[in-house]
Amino acid sequence: MNEAAGIEASLGLASEEAQARIAAGEANVDAGVKTRSVGQIVHDNVCTLFNLVNAVLALIVLFTGSYKNMLFMVVIVCNTVIGIVQEIRSKRITDRLSIIAGSKAHALRDGMEAELPLDELVRDDVVVLRRGDQVPADTQVVSGECRVNESLLTGEADLIRKQPGDALMSGSFVNSGTVYARVVHVGAENYAAKISAEAKERKAVRSEIMRCLNGIIKFVSCIMFPLGALLFARDYLSGNSELNSAILSTVSALVGMIPEGLILLTSTVLAVAVVRLSKSQVLVQQLYCIETLARVDVLCLDKTGTITTGDMEVAWVRPVEGEAAQDAPDAIDREARRALRAIACADDDPNEASRAIAAYFKDAEGRPETCSRMIPFSSDKKWSGAQLSNGSCYVMGAAQFVLGDAYERVRLQVERLAAEARLLLIARVEGFDEFGNIRGDLRPLGFVGIRDQIRPTAAETIAYFKDQGVRVLVISGDDPRTVSGIAEKVGVEGSDRFVDASTLKTESDVERALACDSVFGRVKPEQKKQFVLALQKAGHTVAMTGDGVNDTLALKAADCSVAMAAGSDAARNVAQLVLVDNDFASMPKVVAEGRRSINNLQRSASLFLVKRCRPSLPPCCSSLRRGNIPSNLSR
Structure with a gap:
């Protein structure tokens, strides 16, 4: 040592x-939060009011010794097994969530x-x-x-x-x-650990169908046993039937009041939808999220990895306005391009921007000029620099940090171009001191525009949701002007009105911004979750897409969460849906399948309930009678 x-x-x-x-x-x-144990999952799925009512009726039939009349318990067992298997599968996925690899x-x-x-x-x-x-x-x-x-x-x-x-x-x-x-x-x-713990906390399933079915069962349970006593008394005490015959007749009538077939139909329809979606490269990790996605009216998109591929590309190289007048414009452009290529290719530890610039000049003629000295990028200086073999010195970075007090010379051009891409300034300098700081005068030469690669299908997918009446919000940690420019390219409504989330200090500020605007930049991870909760508070059903740990809290809070398979383990594990092919264009298929399944289920449920218990439907099942998915969303 x-x-x-x-x-x-x-x-x-x-x-x-x-x-x-x-x-x-x-x-x-x-010391993180653990999910429910397998024993708790089994207990919660077995010990339900629906199972209790059927178990009591099965015990009464068992008393008569007529075992073949207990076959209705097969429905209860199948429904319980489906629920247990799905929850244990989801638990095992969530338990693997770890940010520290x-x-x-x-x-x-x-x-x-x-x-x-x-x-x-x-x-x-x-x-x-x-x-x-x-x-x-x-x-x-x-x-x-x-x-x-x-x-x-x-x-x-x-x-x-x-x-x-x-x-x-x-x-x-x-x-x-x-x-x-x-x-x-x-x-x-x-x-x-705090992010992991919050992501692992159990979230109650938000299902309108489940709520309505539970309401029906509670309603039926309140009236079936008094009614059963009256039916038994009529048959047995009147002397028309023997004891066993009266019991079986009464149980048969009571079983007919319980919508067992409807409950099994619900589980089966959702399970079939899971299989169908798997053929479209979509992994469903939570059964009832299919229904939730069918009812979504607000979709929150994380820019990187969803609208964009996550890779960077050079959009253009442009001269600084007013500088080219002193020399031939072509000479200034050539010098700027030569310097950009040299700095990007000489960087031993390139960031995304340097890699994009190097790829942009990959097919350029000749070899890039060699650098005798390299000044690495610093988050404090916000620029990198190089001294070429011919003695010329250049810097590349954020204009306001490179130019300092001289930034006003290019401010208007920067503000105009920032809406198109992320800007880097290339400038000629006299040299660098021993600490790597700029020495002498500086002359700006040009701008290079770096932008995220937009998915080719992004605009078409956004248009689909717009046609379906789903409001689309773009939420990103990047500069709001850059996010606005990308949102405009893919057709997001209100993309010209962007908000810097760092200016949203109170809950009321967030609520006002969400009510009026659609594009948000500089959003912190905890703010993404705050946005989702505020939208839910306003009565919206919210879907959230993301691929990073910074999206985990918002994904967990959303009614329906969608992650990309290429994203972080944390995002995949907490999401209800995972797009295996990493293509946001799969979302219309998911929504269409969900709405097709739910609408078919609602029509079947309406017919089932009207035929069996029309005179006494409880208020809670009104949404099953009418269906609550707007007609323009069910195509």
């Missing part, structure tokens, strides 16, 4: 100190670096984090410097520079550099 490493090792704990913290309950054990961490113990299981880390442990490592617990940097990707948690892809004193959130990844960081939170205190 070298001298520097020895100094860092002295920051670690001794084994005795670690054992004392474990004894004090300060270890990084998994690794199982080991490198910590300093007894003056040496040791590999430890995550649950053996304790508070105040010093962990070593290198390029590619995932942060195992909430920590604070004590030594070193690195760049961290927090997109898994926040949805923003920009790398963030971390220095001594800065916090590292559990679940983020070290993109470059090496740091020593002290553990400050363990177990359930960790940021990632």
Whole structure:
């Protein structure tokens, strides 16, 4: 171990100190919320009012010894088994939810670096984090410097520079550099653990059909036993029937009052819909979400991975207005393109923008100019730079950070172009000092527009929902102007009115914005959930799509949640529907199948109820008689 490493090792704990913290309950054990046990699932599905009523009737029939008349229990068993199997399957998927993917961490113990299981880390442990490592617990940097990707948690892809004193959130990844960081939170205190715990909390199934059927059963249960006593008394006490015959006759009449066939029909129709959707590359993880999706009237879309593919591309390269007048416009354009290509190709640790620029110039003639010095991108400076082999120096980054006080020279052009794409400025500088800062005068040359690749089918899919009367909201963590530009391209209504979510401070601000606007940028993960809850409070049935951990809380809160198979494990596990082919264009098929199944079920239920108990239908089943899916949504 070298001298520097020895100094860092002295920051670690001794084994005795670690054992004392474990004894004090300060270890990084998994203290997250667990889903219901298999026993609880079986109990909740078996011990229902519907099963109780039928079990009582079966026991009465058993008393007579006429076992063949107990065959109606087959329906109850089948319905119960369907519910148990579906819930256990969903439980196993949810239990696998974990934002922290690794199982080991490198910590300093007894003056040496040791590999430890995550649950053996304790508070105040010093962990070593290198390029590619995932942060195992909430920590604070004590030594070193690195760049961290927090997109898994926040949805923003920009790398963030971390220095001594800065916090590292559990679940983020070290993109470059090496740091020593002290553990400050363990177990359930960790940021990632809090998200996982909330995502694993049980959410009651919101099903209009289930509510109506339960209402019918409660109504029938209240009248069937007094009525059964009267029927038995009429048959037996009048002397017209023997005891067993009177019992069987009474039970037969009472069983006919219970809509057993309708309940089995509901489970069967939904199960068949699951099979049909699986053929369209859609995985259904919660049975009743098919009905919920059929009733959705607001669809919240996360931009990245849903409307867009998640990859970046160069839209155009344009000169800075007013600068080209001093030289030949073509010369300025060539210089800007040459510098962009050189910087992007020379970056040893390229971000999404650099990769897109390098791909854009891939087929350009000749080899890119070599760089004698590279200034890496910094989240503080918001630019990267390079000195070419011919001595010319250039920077590429956000215009307001590159130009500083001179930003007003290009502000109007930036505001106009920002609606089309994410902007990066390329500028010529005199040089760089020893710390990598810009030295001397600076001259802006041009802008490169970077945009997300829009899915070819996105506009058609948005048009489908518009035709079906479903309001579409675009919710993203990116710049609201960029989100607005993409929303406009795919035909989202009201895309010209965008909102910066960082300005929404109170619940009333959120409610007013949701009532009027359709495009939201700079949205934090907890705000996405707040948006869903506010829409539900306003009486809407909300569907949410997403693919990242930052979408997990909103997916959990939504009435129907849809995730992409290529997204994070957390998003897939918490979602009710998973698009296996990662294509948002599958959504119309899902909605159409759900509405076809539910409308057929409602028509069958109406006929069933009208024929069997028309004089005494309870108010709760009015939606089953009428159906509550608008006619324009049932095509």
